[in-house]
Amino acid sequence: MYAACVKQMVAIHETIATNRLQFAMHITQVCEELTTVHKDTDRSRKQLKDASERYERALRDSESALDKAKAKQEATSDAWDKARQALRTDLPRGAASPPTGPTGLSALFAKPPEKEEEAARHRAARANDAYQTQLAATLALRNEFQRSQLPSLVHGLKEVNDECDVALQFHLANYVRVPIYKQDTDGPDAQGTDLANVSWNPDDYASDIHTLASAIKLFLRSLPDSVLPRSLARQLLQAARMPDARVQLLTLHDLINGLPEPNYCTLRAVIQHLDRVALRAARNQMHVHNLSIVFGPTLMHGGAVAVAQTHETANEMHLQCRVVEVVLSNCRIIFEPDEA
Known part of the structure; x- marks a missing residue:
């Protein structure tokens, strides 16, 4: 009788040791899987962050180019106004008053006021066209960012967060597995419990459909x-x-x-x-x-x-x-x- 009790006690301790070893291995596996989840989540988050920074940088560059185009348009418009003013104040040929333009050697190489005004007008027109083109491009880029890209980035970030949340639920559900003693009325215990028969009970950590779907997604993305x-x-x-x-x-x-x-x-x-x-x-x-x-x-x-x-x-x-x-x-x- 004593030998049988010792044998049963040794068997129980062996089972406990085996279960503890399995539990340790399972914890290690959960840790590795959580590390993978962290890496995947961080990678996806960085992708979205990089995409957001690229969009914002492109928008800033476009706005900077718009400011430069506007400054050039204003400068050429001012130059055109000055050329027009000079053309209006220039006296016709045969006038008694002395000319107000350049004198001496520089007068030989100076363009006539009409040509100066025409050149300034063309420069102003080109600058205005460039400004209008840049303005349209900047507005289109800004509208695309606010109406399409930004909502998509926010939606993508929410998906990454939801996927991480469900993955954590799945792995934490695995983490809380505990040894459950099976009920066996034929066992040696007086209360009908065979202490040597210890196993994991999957019903205690059954996952819902969302966790299973997340596990499939995690597998496919891995x-x-x-x-x-x-x-x-x-x-x-x-x-x-x-x-x-x-x-x-x-x-x-x-x-x-x-x-x-x-x-x-x-x-x-x-x-x-x-x-x-x-x-x-x-x-x-x-x-x-x-x-x-x-x-x-x-x-x-x-x-x-x-x-x-x-x-x-x-x-x-x-x-x-x-x-x-x-x-x-x-x-x-x-x-x-x-x-x-």
Whole structure:
């Protein structure tokens, strides 16, 4: 009896040690995954910050050029006014009063007042045209920044924050896993608990659908290259700009059906699932457009190498969403009938 108790105690301690080791390994894994989340979030935040700084710098440069054009326009206008004034005060030939213009040797090389006025008028006209052109460009750039780029940047920052928040919830849910003693009426314990049978209970940390969706997005964004590879990024973005919907669909159909087999199968599985989600949009409010906003940058992120080479702009993110929206809206056409 004593030997059996000692044996059971040793087994319990071995189980406790094993569970503690598993818990330590799990904590290490959670730490590594949280580090990855931090790096991805910081990278996305820096991309948006760099894009914002580029837009603001371009706007400042345009406004500075506008100020210079305005100063030049005012200077040439003043010069033209002076030339016109000189032309009006210049006496006609045969007048008794002495001339007021340059005298001596300089008078030989001086332009007639008419030519001076004409040259000043042309300079003023060119300066005014340049000012009007720069003014229109600055106003267009300012309107684009305030109405399109700035809202897109804010929306992108909110998406990054939401994705980070859901990822943290997912990993913290994994962190709070605790050993749960299974109930076993056949065990040696008088209360029906087999203390040697200790395991993790997944029901205690079950995640909701938002956490699962974030985990899928995090996995797709962690791939070395995106599902829609960066080698086709330029062609895909060009297709998104096409005004003709039919040509756009045919172009995307050819590009997608030319993907490598792993990329094609993964994209098909994701799009088909999103199509089923969109069919229930009346209940879940996830229409095709909303799904494309969520999964566009995920399916076309381009990997860490692309991020190091080029910065994603808000306009590119919009085109990425457009690509996914067209593919999702026409998934039964783009993919083979027996696959859709």
